[in-house]
Amino acid sequence: MTASLQKGINALKEVIDAPIASFFSSCVHCGLCAEACLFYTETGDPRYTPIHKLEPLKRVYKQEYTLLGRLAKMAGLSKPVTDEELESWSELVYDSCTMCGRCSMVCPVGNDLTYMIRKFREGMAVSGHAPQGIINATKRTVEEGGPMGLKWPAVQNVIKHQQEDSGLYIPVDQAGVDYLVLMSSMEIVNYPEYLGSLAKIFSKAGITWTLSSEAIEATNAGIQIGASDLAREIVSRIVNAAEKLRVKNVLSPECGHAYMAIRWEGPNLMGRPFKFEVVHVLELLDELRSKGVLKMKDKLKTPVTLHDPCQIVRRGGVLNAPETLLKEVVVEFRPMTDSNKWNWCCGGGGGASAIHEPEAEELRFKAFKRKKTQLEETGVNTMVTFCANCRITLEEGIDHYEMNTQLIGLTELLAEHLED
């Protein structure tokens, strides 16, 4: 095991770029980011102020790249970043930050705090200060193919069942098709009907598609832990498979960070543009809806509200499709206060849901109170969302507070009410 402080500091020196330098120099210390962070609003603890979470990175920036900082370091006025310090910061960088991006939205000088946390994690990861849960997920993704250690035979099994249930053929490794479909382990295990639903929709729309035996997993724990080298390895599996099969598009599953990983971080990690387009499943469905292919036979009678996953809506830019699609399939939709790009995180994004230490879980439940309040204000008992990770975190929160709330995935809901 070769993590070291030296590697960590070197990584921090390496990630500090022009945006980070300008962000740190332009911060006006107004503290508005605190109010945007659910870990601060639900605990009232000022340590959770987003810009404070970046303090060690800021010190490295000042000591290495500014004249005054260098002088202060030489005079001993500015202490070097230590292992102990980074260890104590692990909670602030991982447990209490879901990289939901709300703080970046409110910053009056336009500092992208989420970007900086993402970069800071590069140093945390290789200095050995990432939480064990995320380390395990990353290892499994790199070594076994997915964060849950799911192997191809298990996927084949799911394919077989879904073929039987839907009566439709699910193609594998077919070259030259319109869409390469990715999934997340969580969906394969917990919501396998997703695959059957897609088969149904594709066959109706006359779109050709395939799964790949080399790249089924869309999630990327390498990004969550903040190890670009590993993240690149993970994302290159998809890129290689898609380019080998010469597909026109890659379809990202509902899963929020998977979309962010392949659509936004992917080309940067690879250092080149892709030879295919990346489309989120809801973007595709909304396009089919506007073409009149996606028609509903009936609507859900119970009133519902919508939880917008941060990585798809706020960070991903899929702003309108989810709500438009939802309105197609429900009778009454009551939006939450602070919805769409202003939505509050479920509390488990950015890898946080993979951390299983009791303190981290307790903190997550505290943060969940924000969602609980939002939910109670709508007065409905059914919540729709479109991210498997949000769904798991929300379910844990609902169980913890013994709430009477039912959760539904948007794609499944659409498939269920689709005209035959």
Add this chain to the structure above:
Amino acid sequence: MDKGETLLEHMERQGMSRRTFLKYCASLASLMALPPSAAAAMAEALGKARRPSVIWLPFQECTGCTESITRSHSPSVEGLIFDMISLDYQETLMAAAGFQAEEALQNAMKENYGKYVLIIDGSVSTGMDGAYSCIGGRSNLDSLQEAAKGAAAIIALGTCASFGGIPKANPNPTGAVPVSDIIKDKPIINISGCPPIPVVITGVIAHYLTFGTVPELDKHGRPKAFYGETIHDRCYRRPFYDQGKFAKTFDDEGARNGWCLFELGCKGPITYNACATSKWNDGTSFPIQSGHGCIGCSEPDFWDAGGFYKALSTPANPLKYVAAAAVAGAAAGVAVSFANRARKQKAKSEHETATTSDLEK
């Protein structure tokens, strides 16, 4: 304050005598060069006036205009006039924020459609579809077009709103333009100045309340009553100019004797404003009286009109020292950037590709 209360009733309740009020009307009338009979008409009209709704939108501005209005005159009769308008939306002064504020704005626009006075301070950014300056997720350009529809008249407050001001200064990165470039179908009164004089604003509002019309404007859309003469023509140092007595530096004999500041760059001769007569800080003083030349802040593009300390008669040659300073600055910048680049490059070359075993100690 009761919405139905008239200005006079309100002032009486505040302990202001009728005599003081009449004096105020008379001085306002004389300041605006109206005939003496206008003072009575003004007193009568103002006394009966009810609060008109005023919506104040800040765009690309520094809040200096608001500071000017609120700070200098707050306990005076002008301040009370300000109490007397129904200021339904003013981001800096209002208690509400966020959705409540936006709601107040929408309500005020709906309830007083066609009747409200719209005050704009700050220039309007047009670059990138106005994305440089947004409030509540909407561009200023968008807000202006919406709010202007129902306005009876628009007051462009300050040089930014009137002429583009400092945001429009070369190279104008945000594509800033004055209000009058966007809105063409409403009466627009430009009250320029950086910031403008408070009494000019209250004067224009009083005029509007009294006569229900926009005052007479000059070629730049400014009320002639306040912008009819140059600072120079009304300056108490004018006799020294006529005698050829000039201060040559800020600490010479001439400066101490209070001679004309023309040679130190005073822009008074080409600047139309009321500073020399109405003065600032409740009539205390104005820049020239404090020993500094006028910078011409109420004129279009004053920021790009050569140096503030260049006499009007000398050609502007701002590049002489600037070029040298720019070269020195750029050289220092390049040196620092090379040093930092080398550091980062070193960090890059020391990077070892991370494997899963690098995640743990």
